[in-house]
Amino acid sequence: RRSFNGNALYTAVFKEYIYSMLNRNTPMEYFIEGGRSRTGLLLPPKKGMLAMTIQSYLRGNSKPIAFIPTYFGYEKLIEGSSYIKELGGQKKQAESLFGLLKSIQKIEKVFGVVHVNLGEPVFLEEILKKNNAPQRVALHEEMPESVKATVNDVAFDILENINKAVVINPISLISLVLLNAPTHALAEREVLVRLEQFRNLLKQHRYDERMQITELSNTEIIQYAMKLKQVELIEHDNERWVKVSDIQVGLLKYFSNNILHTFILPALIAKVLRVETEQQLFEISKSDLYTQVIEQYPLIQKAFFLKWDESEIESEITQIVDYFVAEKLITLEADQSIKISNADPKIRLLSALAHLYDVNVVKEPEKESKEK
Template sequence: HEIINLVLRRPAVREAMQEEQAEEKLSAAKIEKKARKMADEVAANFDSRILRVLDLILSWVFRKIFSGIRLHHVERLNRTANDRQLVYMPSHRSHLDYLLISYGLYTQGLVPPHIAAGVNLNFWPVGGLLRRGGAFYIRRSFAGQKLYSAVFRSYLDVILGRGYPVEFFPEGGRSRTGRLLPPKKGMLAMTVESFLAQPARKVALVPVYVGYDKLVEGASYVKELRGAAKQSESAGGLLKATRIFKSSYGSPHVAFGEPIALEDCLSHIEPEWRSKLQSGDESFIPAVVDHIAQENMERVNSAAVINPIGLVAMILLSSPQRAMAEDELLNQIDAFVALLKRLPYSADVTLPEGSAREILDAAARTAGLSRIDHRWGPIITATGKEAVMLTYYRNSVMHVLAMPSLIARFFRHSEQVSIDELRESCMQLLPFLKRELFLRVDLNNCDDVVDRHIDNLVEQGLLLRRGESVLARPEVGSNAYAVLTGLGRILRETFERYTMSSLLLVHEPGETAAPRSAVEENLIVMAQRLSIVSGREAPEYFDKNLFRVYLDTLIAQNLLHEENRDGERWVRCDARLQLFSQRWVALLGPDVQQSMLQLIRQPTMNSDS
């Protein structure tokens, strides 16, 4: 109640109340009642006694469904918490994310954060319980709600100003594909603005990677990606959730990434931010927010935990029929782990422990893999829903092998490749992978990055040097060739999506402008068609976000041009996109181009021709 009263006394809220009163022609008392009701809807009602109750409940639940919660890099987090206010910015893959993070912090003696939760979770009896555990609620949209926006912003400012740790999910919703979603920047912008109101505070933003051996919501995600409506959260749904006690879900992983000092980001983007702030110039804030949003997502992925199921999924899905001889699978597990050990993706990445056999057995227990006995040796396979979910686990960790996968892909249809040509191609293609997969790659130092990965592949015998300037693949039929081929197939669906999108854009709208919304719709329709024809089970073929990210990157690379017409965005292709699309075709083979061109059978878009 004290905090709500503070919120309602804020100048921004009083001003919004006066505007609302003038528009609605209501009394001041009624407007204040309305504002108080909004603040009550938003505000947490933190109660330490409830934390002890939740500790008992969650300890029992987690023992029933998990084989142990794994926390990573807690020591660094403890050091940061000693002298900084913490703002947690986790990946979002499950409703269990916020429970696991708060529970993990509580067990480590750290204060659980106030959590920005979707208002959809504010239903009886969960809403009140979470509220007393530190949850505060946020509506999906603030559009046209000036008073609510002022109340929420002021509430966030009050709790940040009081030094409470806060948590929000920058993706805005749970990922249905396993990949990180493009970050939404509203909450981050409010956090930055709150800090600038009291810039003497020391604030650290903490990226958090959350991963699962087996996802509780897996079955519903598969349905939603195929077009089923998302089920609203309710007490009835909560009762149905008791079915989870019939399964084992392995171990969830919570990895705290390298913290981001907020004042360092400000100084990086605008060295004179303090003097500009004093003069009333806040023009640098959007650039700071953009930088932090990207940096956080890259650091989330840098803290990835490569669990057994993620590693095995990358390998098994590289086989055309999602089936592989057991000895070949074990060999590739050893090879992939060796690659990651010799040249780690980052200092914070966690690799699976144990032998290849132990890694495979651990994955098989949670993923529902099938083992078929055969006279020439056992075969490991995945079918049905289990195969679809394997793509989810692969997608959550595939970024760690994206660079070697890109390089390996060039040898799919070529026995040898010029190193200079390889560097040039990677330089052109990497911006797309970096933006979609939030790769921790310095594009300004691309040649050195490529060379380090080439050296690693050569050291492992997966590529061979032919003089100073040429690389060759191993002999066809060798174990090394099988590993290189599997490595190149990790990003196959991604490259297929890029190829398909580029060819369709060149075909239509081409260099004639068309509404971007129509272009996006046609890309998705074609992807769905390709999925059916090719038998692909990749969930990213149904994810609108990925097509939007690809278009945004084409625009950033000046391969696609965007303009505003009467409030609607229109796009047209640059003449260079035709040539650029052949880069993607080269990674897949000429037969792919022909099959995709045959699939381009969509209605003509409304253009300005």
């Protein structure tokens, strides 16, 4: 005799529902984060729906399953005010009809473009075979460890492939530049330079072939951000500065975090180099640089769902080092040492990238985990 509590009964019914959907070959849509991210970073996966989908598939009578990771990139948030309240500690507001009606009133305002990009499919059968999972599992049968491993692998593959499909839109890019500057403001000429430098980095070290980068010019990016009222122009020291208004700082953090994973490995390399400069040591051996970065890489790989495994990371470091050489941040010497430029403009770029690492590694992922 089996007794069900409310949650167990709900789960059993929902499994039957998923099973019937799969048998009818009906596409399903769900989000394995299980909720809205307050920071714009990917949340660790909640695997309940995935587990039920995979269990239903293993009951049989289903065609092969492919999960299609989908990246959504926004340029402005309709629920911006509630988002700011959540950052201040309030609980996330539950979705409701009243909330929907309030949102409709805002539709007439300019909210930019919603960017949708499809990631590389994740094929369930391949991962089941890799983990030597059984071909059939009954509904009430205990889930084998091989199937649990499959659920984990599918979840993380989905998140990694969402990151591969990232869209570098104008607002996320200018947000990354300005939020990484003192007082969240820079002279317009410096903003143009930094936008170009970051674009060049993305081209030199392209995160993935599915990644898309805005086609707007650097000047057009500033104008577009002003049109969406995300930034403002001010006069300072007899020249024009681009500034994030105080009320927008928290919101723009969301957009910059959407693309942070594409910059976090260069930021780690810059961090290692900057430590040398802070000690007035403007030289480091190439092997020492690589060793330090490789040792610290597992931390950011897990936190930001980065796609490179240990066998690939050295090649990625080389591409970024080549970019640093092209930007004249460093020079590679014949004896395999790296000399770091002490020219002020170069140090500023190195410091900007290192600052990304300082403020985002450990702090933000830990915060997200606690909020769950």
